[in-house]
Amino acid sequence: MKAQTEQRIAVSILFLCTFLVVVPVLVILIIISMKGVSALTVSFLFDMPQNGMTSGGIFPAILGTVYLVVGAIVFAVPLGVLSAIYLVEYAKDTPLSRLIKLAIVNLAGVPSVVYGLFGLGIFVIFFGFGASILSGSLTLGIMILPVIITASREALESVPKTFRIVSLSLGASKWQTIRHSVLPHAIPGILTGTILGLGRAAGETAPILFTVAAFYLPKLPQSVFDQTMALPYHLYVISTQVPGIPEHTRYGTALVLLLLVLLLNLGAIILRYQFRKKKKW
């Protein structure tokens, strides 16, 4: 009888904690949706801002965020995955390699504003890219690298050792083994890391603050060396820096940012599902 009571109490506490975790997420979604959905019109999504951003659309900010996220992914995924392959498959277990792995994990905890300052120093000033999509993408890319490397490492390490041994015993070279027997089975995990990085790159304000984001631009960026508006920064600007912005515009912008991240994630989830299905196990 006592064991059963304990069991009931334990389950209740566990459930309550899970519930408490879910509540804020739901409240955020509901409030932003309720206050912002009225702003979502075609012209809001696809027009330039007008009258000092108090009316018109947020198209340049949406486009800018898409550019930045795609830029960060294009830069960070190949670099991250390839270095994860090196760390898992080739690097010997030495104090140095352990230190490198530890450093990469800890890089994930560096505050994003530090990445922003780093990007300002390296890309904007030292390499002379100026405040540009290139600088911003590279900064965001470096910020999400640890997430992608860590997830890719875990994905590679979870591929059973026998796959490698069998492949080598059939006369495959080490690279062929990685390419044909390890990587295909690690891709779902790598995509999960990419999804996490993607969401973070889309949502962060601090790294783009000094490296790319513009307060307001009258026209769309023409090349990677142009500045651009971006959703998170735009949201900050219209919420705190410009008076007289209607409330539904602000919540509408937040909702668009949420939906955009959701959409990008959905794409990656579908991709991952396709890979899993192909694996037949």
Place this chain on the structure above:
Amino acid sequence: MSKPAIETRYLNLFYDTFHALEDISISIEERKITALIGPSGCGKSTLVRVFNRMNDLIEGVHITGQVLVEGEDIYAPNIDLIELRRKVGMVFQRPNPFPLSIRKNITFGLEIHNTTRKTDYSGIIEESLRSVLLWDDLKDKLDRSALELSLEQQQRLCIARVIAMKPKIILMDEPCSALDPIATSRIEELMQELQKEYTIVIVTHNMQQAARVSDYTAFLYLGKLIEYGETKRLFSAPREKQTEDYITGRFG
């Protein structure tokens, strides 16, 4: 005696400082089944992994002496490891098909070695599956996952995967230890069949199995080759005291 498929001369193998194989000189005959027996830790698995250089994967292994496969020193610096492992296939303790279709499992090695883009592998798939007696059961299921098969079928598939590479020698490291007795005896029958075309080296902890299937038996103990000879003779009239103690079950 015909020319040996594998020959070792004063082979010593160390894991760092641990002396795992001591002065092994053995000559394994072509198209015969040779069994390596001995208690756990005697070095029989280590020895079989010398023949396709799978020990290279373990850090800290080093070797002295000579190992010749078909007369060629496989530890010579200019040896082509890929070619060696193609010639010397390996079947493992646990059936370990890739989580791919049956077809893909068999063509895996072929695709890796083939540089041309597209080839019709259907002939080789049928041939390999026939030689392990799976063709009639599986010919309509080639695109099903190999993991849906029974353990015995999986192990046969693993043998077919090796055969598809057209090896000369097949190494089997306790190939039946994950199988039930009926499946075991059927795999043993298959080995008798394969012996007509391939040299087989089997590691087994099961003495009855060695006595049933092999032509020659080598008894290893604590990294040394204690006795080596025709299976019938070794089991009926062992020359060494340790061999006799082991095969009569006094230790091991």
